Amino acid sequence: MTELVAKIMLNVAEGNNSLVGELTRHTVMQITKKSIKQLTSQQYPIVNLTQVTRIDTAGLAWIFFLLEQANSASCQLTFSNVPTKLNKLISLSGVDGFLPVSV
Numbered sequence: 001m002t003e004l005v006a007k008i009m010l011n012v013a014e015g016n017n018s019l020v021g022e023l024t025r026h027t028v029m030q031i032t033k034k035s036i037k038q039l040t041s042q043q044y045p046i047v048n049l050t051q052v053t054r055i056d057t058a059g060l061a062w063i064f065f066l067l068e069q070a071n072s073a074s075c076q077l078t079f080s081n082v083p084t085k086l087n088k089l090i091s092l093s094g095v096d097g098f099l100p101v102s103v
Helices: 033-040 057-072 084-093
Strands: 008-011 017-023 046-048 052-055 078-080
Touching: 008 033, 017 057, 033 057, 052 057, 052 084, 057 084
Parallel strands: 017 046, 017 052, 046 078
Antiparallel strands: 008 017
């Protein structure tokens, strides 16, 4: 019997950044420091979340970790296409208004 392993990728390309896959406690460690550094080297990166298929509290914590890394690198990170499930998790966690979202 084969077990499917959940995956997450941070795709970084100037003007076309995205998270793809499941952002959970099982996957957050798959995101490389190199891709985070590439993202935070951009001045105004926007990360598209359309392709995030699942997220849990560890994934939400990782998003805030990414915001902290961006802040340390003096870049203004924002997110686009925030999934409904993430908005619900944000609301349940009491961190409404802390996630910078592009319009």
